[in-house]
Amino acid sequence: MDFHTLIQILDSTIRLATPLLLACLAGLYSERAGIFDIGLEGKMLAAAFFSAALAAMTGNVWLGLLAGIAASLALSALHGLASITFRGNQLISGVAINFLAAGLTVLVAQDWFRQGGRTPALSGNGRFAPIDLPLADTLRDVPGLGPVYAELISGHSVLVYAAFLAVPATWWLLYRTRFGLRLRAVGENPAAVDTAGVSVVGLRYGAVMICGVLCGIAGAYLATALQAGFVKDMTAGRGFIALAALIFAKWRPWQAMWATLLFGFLQAVALRYQNIDIAGITIPVQVMDALPYILTVVILAGFVGKAIPPRAGGEPYVKER
């Protein structure tokens, strides 16, 4: 593997890691507040469709992004209604949301566009274009760092930069602000938050809504930046890989970035090579596909550092003594 190939794979890693990272951070807000969310996949899918649909209809990708976020928020609100207001089972609610998105997107796509459950291909202002960072072309020929800057760091869509900026922002919000303190507290012991005079319901809805916004951006990125339009089931399990990354990262923002980069790298490699030869042993591509899940199971099993979720996670808050 030469240097250029490596740069290409890493470049592809960043692009593939972006939706994972956004969804992973989305899950981080929700789960840190004590609301399990296995509906990340569904929210991304809904956002992917509605962003592509609006972008296709208006030719404006920003309107598409807003529509995607709105769709994701609607599903988040549903999750909040079920798991916060009606204290239902958060996992079952997540399952329902995944199916709802899988069904509704195709149904509506068929009704609107009649192209077999997809949107028309997006082009021009209907997509997020790559942004060339200053001096990218000038520095391209500098050996070593030049290509790294010009190809790896520069030339991504605005959503990619937003995703990576969201990491320090999340860290700061979580550990340096009042909101973050309360958010972390409500995921550990909601009764402490409640008796301190802060609304558990409000905080949890807040977290679930942030989760919705981030999932919305993730979905919009998939359909309007990574690819040019929506196709049926285009999230292809990314919501679950993000969930896996969240566990891998033990619910912490910086680690979430590294975990999603790792999983993005695995996807990039799987995309480029069918089978990989390492020291004479052929690793089939399916191993690459399964690796994020296998790694997550290993982490969950606690053989490599135990992943302890927020203590109040998954449990509806009922006032009781």
Place this chain on the structure above:
Amino acid sequence: MNASATPPAIELRGISKAFGPVQANRDISLSVAPGTIHGIIGENGAGKSTLMSILYGFYKADSGDILINGRKTAIPDSQAAIRAGIGMVFQHFKLVENFTVLENVVLGAEDGRLLRPSLARARRILKDLARDYGLDVDPDAVIEEIGVGMQQRVEILKALYRQAEILILDEPTGVLTPSEADQLFRILHRLKDEGKTIILITHKLREIMDATDTVSVMRRGEMTATLRTADTSPEELAELMVGRKVLLRVDKAPARPSRKVLQIENLRVADDKSVERVKGIDLDVHAGEIVGIAGVAGNGQSELLELLGGMRPGTGTVRLNGAVLPLEGAGADGQARRRAGIAHVPEDRQREGLIMEFHAWENVAFGYHHDPAYQKNRLWMDNAALRADTERKIGKFDIRPADAWLTARNFSGGNQQKIVVAREIERNPDLLLVGQPTRGVDIGAIEFIHKQIVALRDSGCAVLLVSVELEEILSLADRVVVMFDGRIMGERLPGETDERELGLLMAGVGSQAA
């Protein structure tokens, strides 16, 4: 101080609250003068905690008014309660376990959107509070790494940090040793001297007599009396609490202990977090005697009982009728214990002794579902036989309502406990383990259950009783063993000791008697 000029710090008028069909509070009125300590006493389930939770905005009253310093105040949520100057220390602390003391104090009372200035200010204020009230706590300690006494201080600090003028404490001594409790009361008196109003909720008569200026008694959701503490006596309060003269002693013949049934040597047991809770104890229980284990909750009694009942592993030697019992592995579970002749009335009947969603007849087999009498053949359980057995037990133990098809949840606390007691006693065990037999049980059922335990003793069973109610231990046990910090502090005969001496032993003070 002129009482008529100063409005009461707190006044409640006609507070009522129902949870579904249960009327927890009925038309309650109360008035507490500022700068006093007011006690509210009542049995478990009398509605004390509900009332205080209403005052703290945790529940909403169905009707009635709350007046703070003479002004009618709506308290729809905890935030409103805090604004009205009310602070509450719950029985189960409301702390975030993996946060520091400082973070817990600041939570919900931050100065602004950024954390650092809040934390810095809180650190200064905590220092002042520590100086003013003797409330020393390391602000950077993580909650899960400090003891319960310290955690309680954090709760008090939380209230003071929010400038509470009225402090409510719900059963604050339940988890404390007597010396920690003494410290707490010193702090409370200091707070009172500074002009704070304190409401102390407890079911312990002694605390009321020692610490309060005035006292209210609650029974079955109603406020039955409000008195000046100086004008009343424990006997009067006890009577007001339960509604009639209490039988302080159980009628029983002297014990006639015979052979050793249970022999424990150097037993060690750890809890779920691998913290050693029983730290090498030796204990014998003979046939025909009741050995009572006294101690503040959390000093290893529960773990001891759970080990003997097969619920957790341990090390050391335990002999039953001379035969060594395995203390870990497959041969040490509840089934093996039952086969060996141990019956177990667990401390928490709702989480352990019964399956609340099961019918009464299913619960009668619980733990004994391997009994051949309940099987049709190798595969099928004989539900008809189970139901017949249940009908018999319902009659014999006067379980009401007499309905084998009712689920456990639908019985009152006393009748739930009767189901458990009936099931365990009817086994004619060699050893009966009993944990908190009368917790949350009405007085009539208490007497009945005590009588059953004594009757079993008289038939030659060895009984090991764990209770945090000293009164129960003193009236029921033939021998009292006090546990403190996982060790046995001493052994006394009920007739030759009193609550004061036992209290000292429970606090870890006293001679290491054999």
Place this chain on the structure above:
Amino acid sequence: MDKMPKWADVVLIPLISLILAAILSALVILGIGEDPVAAVKLMVEGALGSTYGWGYTLYYATNFMFTGLAVAVAFHARLFNIGGEGQAMLGGLGVAVISLYVPWPHWSVALIAASAAAMLFGAAWAAIPAYLQARRGSHIVITTIMFNFIAAALLNYMLVNVMRPEGSMDPATARFPAAVHLPTLNEILAPLGIPFSKAAPANVSLLVAIGACILVWALIWRTRLGYEIRAYGHSETGARYAGISPFRITMIAMLISGALAGLMAINNVMGEAERLVLNSTEGAGFIGIAVALMGRSHPFGVFLAAILFGFLYQGGAELALWTSIPRELIVVIQALVILFTGALDNMVRMPLERLFLARSRRRRDRGEGAPLPERKPTRPGE
């Protein structure tokens, strides 16, 4: 204190949930410019109007009975097995191996062997998440989700790299030999003089599924093991008190659950496709969640709910064929059923409970409902 009579819990709540789901589905159909009444008519006709329709309805229902029972058994132990999909895939692998590589004299013997293999493979796939839950406390929902994906990758590898016949471009095994062909309903009913569609895939597996419903009922409510599973599901500390090993119950419940999910493969792989293809399960593992929720984890409820979903699937296919409504409508309905009978259960339950509370103060309880995983009581304190 109980708030509702048992019939309300068992019949009324699922019914109301179903009606709510139906109303919303009708709105969805209206929203995409179709006529819901015509759609229902078409579905009923397509799914129930002919033995051909019935044959498909029952074929789907057979799948859902297996996966629904799988989820239900785990629910009784308060375990949420979301991995039915992966376990059913592995079951398919087991069936394929048995059917392809062993020469069978007669379908009946082959069916027994294939059933055993399907259950074994399915149970094995459930065993690892079960073990990790029981011994290491790894959340079984997450691990079973992960195992679904790992199963998909494994199957993909097996079909592309190992079991694909030489020269074939299709990621699928060779067709199974004729000897392992399972009798269809047509072949079973013909000797009795009952005409049944030849083309419909419903087969003898349906009888196996009905048998499984009865066996699971007996297991849960008539055996000691069922007693222990239910006790553990309601209270883990209670189970420890009674000497019921949480490890043992977790393992056994999940092994049974995985075996039931795996057993589905005798229907879809052996009975219908007669070869193993990629994505042979078609999401049936997930539909099992809806079926179990709808059926209140009771085998009879699962049986009815499976038939309902069988009807929806066949009806939905007919809709897709004759109108512009895509098959995904069924996925939406399925989502709504899961939503209302599962996650929004309290939304339906709370007003009803108040209604019944007003009417009576004491009633007999539901004794046979499985606990939903991790559901907390909805009423406060004292």
